[in-house]
Amino acid sequence: MKTCFENLEINENDLIIIGSSSLQKVKEANRDKQAIILETKKYGTGEPHESWVNQILEESNKKDFHRVIAIGGGGIIDIAKFCVFGDGRSIQQLFSDKEKLNKKRELIAIPTTCGTGSEVTSVAVVEIEALKSKLGLQIDALFPDKSILIGDMLENLPYPVFSNTSIDALAHAIESLLSPKANAYTDLFAKRAIQIIVNNFLEIDGKRCLPNDLQNALIAANMAGIAFSIAGCATMHALSFPLGARYHLAHGEAVYAVMCSTLNYYKNIGVSLDKLEKALKDSFPVSSDRVKDLISLLRSNHQEPSFEEMKITKSECKDMAKVVYEKQQRLLVNSPRELSEKDLEIIYRNCLKKERT
Structure with a gap:
């Protein structure tokens, strides 16, 4: 992970969205690089839910980040995908306005499970309370710009x-x-x-x-x-x-x-x-x-x-x-x-x- 961060030249203009499983590795790799780390469990746990993903969107929009770096399973990567627009829209607005969305931030996906595929797709899924089901937003802007596969990230899975x-x-x-x-x-x-x-x-x-x-x-x-x-x-x-x-x-x-x-x-x-x-x-x-x-x-x-x-x-x-x-x-x-x-x-x-x- 340290080598990966060095190659990516991680800096203060990067937002890292991460679950708890790889947090320590990421903190060590991020030492002195000053990227902002956003840990999703502070907002909610389990599969991405509209209510707390909206809180993450609000937090991610407080600074003009150049890149969003997702490190985690499919849910983490999907949350990061919703953050690439950085224009203040809520989940409901993103679904309603999908024809008007403009990607403002580069997205880098580093999966830590061996199932998501989200690191190479244009879909992000979130649970919608009113439907008691999940919905997927699918637009080209959600394709990650880079995907990095690191087998060592799975060793404690x-x-x-x-x-x-x-x-x-x-x-x-x-x-x-x-x-x-x-x-x-x-x-x-x-x-x-x-x-x-x-x-x-x-x-x-x-x-x-x-x-x-x-x-x-x-x-x-x-x-x-x-x-x-x-x-x-x-x-x-x-x-x-x-x-x-x-x-x-x-x-x-x-x-x-x-x-x-x-x-x-x-x-x-x-x-x-x-x-x-x-x-x-x-x-x-x-x-x-x-x-x-x-x-x-x-x-x-x-x-x-x-x-x-x-x-x-x-x-x-x-x-x-x-x-x-x-x-x-x-x-x-x-x-x-x-x-x-x-x-x-x-x-x-x-x-x-x-x-x-």
Whole structure:
């Protein structure tokens, strides 16, 4: 980190937005460089929420910073993205005025988890209280100007965070691969990301530890981010947003909660998963159903969040499906087949089954 800061020539015109996990490393690297450090936990915890992100926006606008440097997971990077405009707008105003926004600050993203992909995308997501869900702002101004991958930043990552964020990155890659917007280039990135992530889980299967090559894990997440920045995320991510907002699941947990049910529903309605099967060929060389083996591997390494334990009811599944169908078409248009509100409800309700397929 110290070498990184020296190369970036960090100075008093820089705003560093950071969570708590890497704070000590950053303080040491920032010594005598006089950048302002803004620690997000002083404003709120968990996934970015409209109310306290607005406080961070207000704080970030007190000085004419030239650069915003995000060091953290996807939530931290997304918060930093909202700060690049520096013009006093609130979250609600940023969404309302997205056609009028002008980027004033350079954005540098340094991820500290292996799942976000936010360091190479033009999307920032925040929880909106009135909707009881999350919304994503997607405009080119939100692309980071620089992304820096430092494997050492992951060395103290707790295993649950590693597995959650890896599964999120896997979902990015799978949804990109199956997207109608996919092309030969996004497929290259998505397939390689899937292979690295799956092989990481095979390496550590049953051990609940980090894989040996953390830099490679970062690269896989980055590749998945490049793929979905073009081909898009889809059903899994759309369905995850109400779960994160209503039941306070971390983003990776919320995606994982619906991931297996979504893949099984695709199979049941005849969506071709051949591209995914082929991407998994080297990881499961003798398998007759590689998607099934993938689901088994994930469950072996990380238990799915339980709809029963969260006390989610059938009526809540119906309500969430309605919200997703009405508010998340930005994502749903990237699904491999057009899905109705009823389809979304069925996927949610399938998560309620005690014996999941």
